Amino acid sequence: MSKLKIAIQKNGRLSEKSLELLKECGIKLSNGERKLKTTSSNFPVEILFLRDDDIPQYVEQGVADVGILGENEVWEKNKKVNLLKKLGFANCRLSIAIPKEENYTGLTFFNQKKVATSYPNILQNYFTQNQIEAEIETIGGSVEIAPGIGLADGIFDIVSTGSTLQMNGLKEVELVTKSEAVMISNTALNDEKKAILEQLLFRIESVKNASENKYILLNAPNSSIQSIASILPGMKSPTVLPLQKQDWSSIHSVVKEDEFWDVIDQLKTLGAEGILIINIEKMIA
Incomplete structure (x- = not known):
């Protein structure tokens, strides 16, 4: 029998919540030590532990059938996948921040400025929509330190509580969008895998209804x-x-x-x- 391959983030809070959701759906995972993949002993699924920014590509290519990840990664990668369901956890916002001492005068502040981010496509779309001509510096991590080391005038990044911004002498000035965990799927699942997915979605909806x-x-x-x-x-x-x-x-x-x-x-x-x-x-x- 086919197994539905589900990609989730390999570590972090979103990974923990994804595994918790599967557990609440009655899915038992046989491998307690999280490695590259694990299988369920009572439901036809296989879990793949991947980098969150790789999940859209792997789902598009069919390496994974389904992915659970932040909606922001779906927007950023813009792959050909089906957005199945918003899951109601891992809520955050994507915002622009600048050094606390700067006098913020509105979005035009960023004209001819440089903004560092790990989400250049989302930010470029936002600036384009608002007719802002700014330079986007794409970096892979530690975005918050960019203004402090002279790499950029501001940053665009995920914000949950805002404490990380404060620790790095930054203030949030523009909320660009909000994001949460979502489930995506490959666009060409066979009938057997579609049937398994429908069972899983039914269980998730039951768990979600109960929590609400x-x-x-x-x-x-x-x-x-x-x-x-x-x-x-x-x-x-x-x-x-x-x-x-x-x-x-x-x-x-x-x-x-x-x-x-x-x-x-x-x-x-x-x-x-x-x-x-x-x-x-x-x-x-």
């Missing part, structure tokens, strides 16, 4: 059931079970993580008591 929702149980007077049901529609409708206490019921439903606190306040106003919130491991719509 909470299971909620509460007790409420029967007079409030209709109002509560309008707040907590659940997947179809809430489950309502009668309590021994007369004119009261237990209501079970699902609530969105980002709506949780607003919903709780509304439920309390409607007389809800004994509210319990439980994490959902998997959620299949």
Whole structure:
């Protein structure tokens, strides 16, 4: 039977989160020592550990069938691949930064200036769209030190917390775009590999739905059931079970993580008591 070859970053936070996602999908990986590749003992996949900036090319060429990587690398390499799914982790922004002491006057500041980056294509597209004529210095790493050693007037790089910029005497002045982990695939998968990929995407969606929702149980007077049901529609409708206490019921439903606190306040106003919130491991719509 064919195995779906999945390329992920060989180390770092994105690699850890990618492996965690596969684990949450019930995929067991047989090689505990991370080398160049490992296989699953219970699902037809093989994991390839690669440099993140090589993944788009290897997926395009069919060396890997699927890749999990930052969306920024997909934009930068601009290879012929299918963008399958945004995964909701490894969120960051790509921004331009300059030395703290510089007086920033807007994008025209960069006319006739030099900017160092590992993402020259993304930056050039941005400057072109905004009619900025700047020189782009492409470097492979340690972008933050470029202004300090006189290599460039500013940098364009990934920013998560901004602490690295501060440590190097830089300030963020332009947010160019935001990025997160995505899944890409080769454009010519055979039917067998497409079937495996569909199974994997189904599992990922179930895990993603679970992470974005909470299971909620509460007790409420029967007079409030209709109002509560309008707040907590659940997947179809809430489950309502009668309590021994007369004119009261237990209501079970699902609530969105980002709506949780607003919903709780509304439920309390409607007389809800004994509210319990439980994490959902998997959620299949």
